[in-house]
Amino acid sequence: MSESIEHESDPQALLLRLCEMAAAVPPETPKPAPDLSPAPVDAGCPRCFGTGRLHHYRHRAAGLCFRCGGSGLR
Numbered sequence: 001m002s003e004s005i006e007h008e009s010d011p012q013a014l015l016l017r018l019c020e021m022a023a024a025v026p027p028e029t030p031k032p033a034p035d036l037s038p039a040p041v042d043a044g045c046p047r048c049f050g051t052g053r054l055h056h057y058r059h060r061a062a063g064l065c066f067r068c069g070g071s072g073l074r
């Protein structure tokens with residue numbers, strides 16, 4: 001008497017299934033940084049984001065934001 005196990009008894013089918021699972025899941029997925037904007041845009045000057053300074057204007061007027069005058073306020 002022999003048991004006929006047709007369910008999941010084929011090693012090749014099992015291997016194929018494992019390969020499919022491995023291919024479906026990438027090994028490492030770097031998560032994109034969540035939205036971590038430090039300064040609320042609405043709370044201050046939209047030009048300097050409330051810092052009062054403009055990084056790319058440091059050669060002119062010591063980087064003071066010309067829009068808010070360095071106060072960082074709107």
Ligand SMILES: [Zn+2]
Pocket residue numbers: 045046047048049050051052053065066067068069070071072073
């Ligand atoms: Zn500003």
